[in-house]
Amino acid sequence: MHPDLEKLIVLQAHDVEAKRLRDEMVALPKQVAALETKAKATQGQRAVVVDLIAKEEVLRRRQESDVKDQKAKIDRTRKHMDLATTTVQVTAFEHEIAFAQAEIGKLEDAEIESMERSEALESQKMLADEAVTDTTATLERERVRAAETTALDKTLLAAVEAKRTAVRAEIGEAALSTYDRIAKGKGTAVAEALNQKCMACQMMVRPQRWNDLRDRSNDETMMTCESCGRLLYYDPARDAPQRKTVPVESIAASIIRSL
Numbered sequence: 001m002h003p004d005l006e007k008l009i010v011l012q013a014h015d016v017e018a019k020r021l022r023d024e025m026v027a028l029p030k031q032v033a034a035l036e037t038k039a040k041a042t043q044g045q046r047a048v049v050v051d052l053i054a055k056e057e058v059l060r061r062r063q064e065s066d067v068k069d070q071k072a073k074i075d076r077t078r079k080h081m082d083l084a085t086t087t088v089q090v091t092a093f094e095h096e097i098a099f100a101q102a103e104i105g106k107l108e109d110a111e112i113e114s115m116e117r118s119e120a121l122e123s124q125k126m127l128a129d130e131a132v133t134d135t136t137a138t139l140e141r142e143r144v145r146a147a148e149t150t151a152l153d154k155t156l157l158a159a160v161e162a163k164r165t166a167v168r169a170e171i172g173e174a175a176l177s178t179y180d181r182i183a184k185g186k187g188t189a190v191a192e193a194l195n196q197k198c199m200a201c202q203m204m205v206r207p208q209r210w211n212d213l214r215d216r217s218n219d220e221t222m223m224t225c226e227s228c229g230r231l232l233y234y235d236p237a238r239d240a241p242q243r244k245t246v247p248v249e250s251i252a253a254s255i256i257r258s259l
Helices: 003-082 086-169 174-187 207-213 251-257
Strands: 190-192 233-235
Touching: 003 086, 003 233, 086 207, 174 233, 174 251, 207 233
Parallel strands: 190 233
Antiparallel strands: none
């Protein structure tokens, strides 16, 4: 393996780790912001339920007041009916009382419906209270975790950057230029060749190139994948194990060995 290629493998590991740390530090505030939005939405939903409960209470108080007014009207009408002198007057008063009683029935039915709606809303409020508690706790927990993780990532990134700088200083200018050019276009510049395949693009390596890549005496040139253009390296320890042939011991040999 080309000596610079070994260092490029190490450099890429540092580059990948540095990118992971930077991506995480960018993602954490977005995750917290998403949780804040969710918490506000949950609080807003609870506020709507609370407002509806309050409106139902106001409605029932008005209905109760209207029922009292109708009952008072019935009492007044009955007093007037006691003083009536003609059948026409009595009939008119009876119609007024019947109408008022019908209104009371409608109001009482509406009040029962309002109470049923309030019971359903109270159940919704309980669920909303739990949701608000959960989202608030999750938000606070993730805020703390994000702050701690970001602080740790900054420390780790500084260490990785120091290692990157040290490794880059040991690599030849031509190899480093090739690495940077490929990494800029592909994201990564070095790929392992395993089982005659580029592990980055999953394309097969031609037999001759595969043999050249596996040739341990070939440390003068760096080979690239003909498909994706990444620098290829071969690790014999990770290639598919070759089938081993087990020698069959002859009967004579086994007898001699047992003596």
